[in-house]
Amino acid sequence: MPESPKGRSTPIFRIPKDRLPGSTTARHGALRDYFCDKDADATLIGDNWEVSLYWPTSTDRHVDPRLLDGLAWWDSTVSPGTMAMSRRRDRYILTSLYDTWTLYSWAQWLNQNPRRPGQKLTLLHFDDHRDFGSPRLFATETGYVDAIAGKVVDIRQPNTILDAIDSGAIGMGSFFTLLFHTFDHLDVRHFCQPPKVRSTSKYEIERYHERDTLLDPTASRPAVKPVPRTGRDGANIYLATNDPEVLLADIPADAPILVHIDMDYFNNRYDGDNAWLERAEALNPPAEEILQEIDRVGRILHDERVLNGISDVSVSFSPGFFPAEFWSAADARLRPLLEKLR
Known part of the structure; x- marks a missing residue:
């Protein structure tokens, strides 16, 4: 087009x-x-x-008044209307603006490292959100189809994920769900700061399908929800915590580790909300505290319990969530820590 x-x-x-x-x-x-x-x-x-x-071109849509400053640092040729598709790959690290590309990074890794039934996979999720929304994918007898573009979507084929991101079928907040519906034995460990996570909770992921509400009400879309653990060992486990020791406890020694870092983990001042000034509570620490927290995440990732298992890392700057004024300094602090992982 x-x-x-x-x-x-x-x-x-x-x-x-x-x-x-x-x-x-x-x-x-x-x-x-x-x-x-x-x-x-x-x-x-x-x-x-x-x-x-x-793709929206107005800076108002993305809330952050300094968005254009951030884009100028990222790439002078990228605009609000094109930033959704912008990303870079440096060996095992995929960096993007939209965190939707996390699924693409996982798909690339899975394509090169196919999973066998029963194999475990650990995901370390540093984020101020769960990202468990329902993507705009329709279930078929053989898999999933992009509800917007009509193309087959298969997480084992990265190009199909790329197309689904381009169409808008898979977006921010909904990139985790397809992984849960494709694989068992996922161990998702979500590290999140207050106010959204103040204590530790552990869930099993219930997979189901829900009716589409617009394009085709006869079709169903993949969905998930965390349900409190019953005490038994489930297939897909989701842990949310703000305690590093809990995060790293009992990491499976034989499971590859995929790392996702949404920079709004460090500061989510805007949270994609035009009324952000009216929010009673917000994760909005100053620059010095952001850099200190980046160092803490670096120590977590270099812990001997996970360091040798890390296979893939994705980082997203999340325009309209993580303030653009911090992008450059945060990247300068984080990137050397990630480049030393492998």
């Missing part, structure tokens, strides 16, 4: 009139909730809405 004034566009969908609210405000909210990272325009033509998608 050619570039549009609003950013690179995707094909137009026709959606029956009754699936979207008549109110402009309510319709905008419904489209934002469904498509998440992409913006959508809907025009009523007869009994159908014609909906077009595009």
